[in-house]
Amino acid sequence: MPDQQPSATAVALTLVDELAAQGVTDVVVSPGSRSAPLSLAVAAHEGLRMHVRVDERSAAFLALGLARGAGRPTALVCSSGTATANYHPAVMEADAAGVGVIVLTADRPPELRDIGANQTATQQHLYGGAVRWFHEVSAGGDRPGAYLRSVVARAMALAAGGVAPAGPVHLNVPLREPLLDDTATALPGHPGGSTVAASPSARSGPASRMGDAGPDRAGPRPAGSAGTGAATWLPAPVEVLAGRRGLVIAGEGAVGGDDVLDVAAALGWPVLAEPTSGLRHRDPAIRTGHWLAASEAFVGGHRPEVVVQLGRPVLSRPVGAIVAGCEQVVVCDPLDRGWDPQRNARLVLPVAFAEWAAPAVDGAERVEGWLDAWRDADDRAGAVLDRLLDEGTDPTELGLVRDLARALPDDSVLTVASSLAIRHLNETMPVRNGLRVVGNRGVSGIDGFVSTAVGVALAHDGPAVALAGDLSMVHDMTGLVIGPDEPVPALPIVVINNDGGGIFDLLPYGSGVAPATFRRLFATPHGVPLGGLAITTGAGYLGLDEMADLPGALDDAWANPGITIVEVTTDTPTETARYHRIREAIAAELG
Structure with missing residues (x-):
């Protein structure tokens, strides 16, 4: 590359400034060395809200949740090496679900590849066909600023969607040392430096050094803006x-x-x-x-x-x-x-x-x-369902999910985990206004649930709640690891704890399999005490003993800052029997 190539700091400032100019408001940063110029540029920009997470997988799902909640693309920044691979599950979900995420992976420069240099991996086309576009950023040429801004503009257009589905975009950013140079005096934390707001309306300092006029900034297209004019060949x-x-x-x-x-x-x-x-x-x-x-x-x-x-x-x-x-x-x-x-x-x-x-x-x-x-059949089936769910005062899985969907105030958002939780909601949720339901249904994984729910809640202007099974909760325990300087929503996470994957009792896997083998391979009991998990991560905790206590538990959780685990303990064989009883009773009613 030519000697006149802009410094790593100047490249980072320009890329980040253009993200904000294109309408990005939230950036999730995974700490690392090679990505330092990008991370510091995000921290310096007054127009961006920065979120920092230690676990890259949780960071990526947080970005996914923020994008889902806000309806606009978010950005992700990480260092080189294995950090980049940990973004992959969330990139797959964003692809399948049509959610805009712009992934910026810092990388070693080309001359350090394939020679055994430390923390160097093959990051080109890392996410395969799961991204709308891959581009390796360079900064050569006569107008590097205009080039960098045009790259971000194209990334934003593809991530936001419109004529084509929204989805993830991958920008791989090789950065040469020195990672911080004389232009780094504009970055926070640099000796003698000061924070500079590199806003699109008033670029100053090192950002202005690469402020060549870029593309017109129309911003992301609103959801549903795709052209939908009926083609003349469509059947009447x-x-x-x-x-x-x-x-x-x-x-x-x-x-x-x-x-x-x-x-x-x-x-x-x-x-x-x-x-x-x-x-x-x-x-x-x-x-x-x-x-x-x-x-x-x-x-x-x-x-x-x-x-x-x-x-x-x-x-x-x-x-x-x-x-x-x-x-x-x-x-x-x-x-x-x-x-x-x-x-x-x-x-x-x-x-x-x-x-x-x-x-x-x-x-x-x-x-x-x-x-x-x-x-008429819906009314009759609903009456049978409610009658059987109202028997007794102990919490039941189906009853809890129904009552949660009923109890949430208008303008609420409910983030639901995959597997049994979303199915129970589908089986019991009333027809009602004022409730938005979000779930990672692209590839329907349980990973990253806590982080997704936190992101959705941070982007939502109103009450937020999450619903999960215990495996979804345990799978993303690091989603609860949030630093003291990070924004945290008031978020109750209602967890149905049957100590394993209860959904498999409703699927045809148990026939002919020894109970102990079935439980070990499919239910996968974990034995993690959720109250202890809450103490370890600084989250709140409430145990729900009676169905009638749910509204009060939600109010208590919303009144406290941060995340509160609301645990409901159930028994899978009992719940499976209840499910089949309801199905048979409704069938008899409709006879």
């Missing part, structure tokens, strides 16, 4: 939808809101909406879709002729069976993500459902009684 909606017995089935990543519910109501169709779809908030959304779909008698008399799939519904096997058994499945997705879990879609339309279907609504023929039959 009235021919596909009108006069048919149909269902709208929505999962994570569904595009649309009240407009979808309006069209479905006009067509006379029920909506089976998973909690993270954002559509279970008013009629014609159905609360007990999982239980109705599990009733052979009900499905036998109410099989749809058309299913419109929005997003990726995967939480309920009985609902999935309805989709698999329908001959006319229409997938509507303006981002064209290819989501067809049952592999039987007859029409895959790159357009928002409400926009395409609107012409079929006015004066469209409806199947009389179709929606009313689903509403």
Whole structure:
């Protein structure tokens, strides 16, 4: 590289300044040496909120949660070597879920690679196809400032999405020594230095030395801004939808809101909406879709002729069976993500459902009684569910999840772990307004849950709560390790502790396997005392003994700064038996 290449500090200041200019507000930093110029540049910028985490995996999921909560890309900074690999699980989730994260990995310069230099690894294309774009940053050429700013502008555009799905972007940043030079007097902590606000409106000091005019800064595109104009080749909606017995089935990543519910109501169709779809908030959304779909008698008399799939519904096997058994499945997705879990879609339309279907609504023929039959069955199934969950005062898994979804005030956000917790929410959550549900449903891992929930809560302006099983909690214990200088939300984490993976008792793995082997391989008991974990990490702790104590426990947790673990102890065999009892009772009711 030429001798006139800008210093590591100047490169870092320019990259970070342009992140802020492009609309990034939060940056998560993983401590390290090679990334020192980037980290110090973040700390110096008054327009950025910095978060520091020791564990890179937790740091990456924190960034993911911040991006989910705020609806805009966040940035990640780490040093070279194994630190970069620990970001990979969150990058995979961001890719599959369509969440914008800009990953900046510091690296050794090319001349130190492949010669045994310390802490040097192959970081080029580290995340494979999980990123929207990989670019190795250099700073050569006649206008290095303009180049660096254009790189960040492109990264932000791809991370924010629009015409294509949002997602992660990887910028690998080789930095030569000296990592801090004379321009470092602008960075905090440097001897004789002072903090400089390298804002986009008033760049000064070393930032101005690379302030060559870059691209116009339109900022990130708002969510849902993708062009959704119906193509002329799309089939006429009235021919596909009108006069048919149909269902709208929505999962994570569904595009649309009240407009979808309006069209479905006009067509006379029920909506089976998973909690993270954002559509279970008013009629014609159905609360007990999982239980109705599990009733052979009900499905036998109410099989749809058309299913419109929005997003990726995967939480309920009985609902999935309805989709698999329908001959006319229409997938509507303006981002064209290819989501067809049952592999039987007859029409895959790159357009928002409400926009395409609107012409079929006015004066469209409806199947009389179709929606009313689903509403009636929903009411009856819901009454059975609530009656059985209201037996006794001891906390139960399904009852606790239902009561939590009921108790949260308007403008709340609920971050739910994968595995059994999100399924229980899908099985019990009432149809209600004012509650946003977030979960890592891209690749549905339990890793990074605590950190994701903290990020969502930090980005949310209102009450926040998290719901997890004990394995999700234990898997991300380092998410509770938050330094005294870091922003921390008032966040109750409600943990259902059955000492292992209770979901496996509901899956077909136990037949023919010795109980001890089954428990060791699948339930994986851990024996971690959550109260002790709270003491070790400085979190609060509350044990919940009765269902009626839940609202008070939430209020106490919100009143205290920081994270509070609210533990509910349950027994998997008892809960599994209760689940099957509810399923059988609802089926008998619908007979």
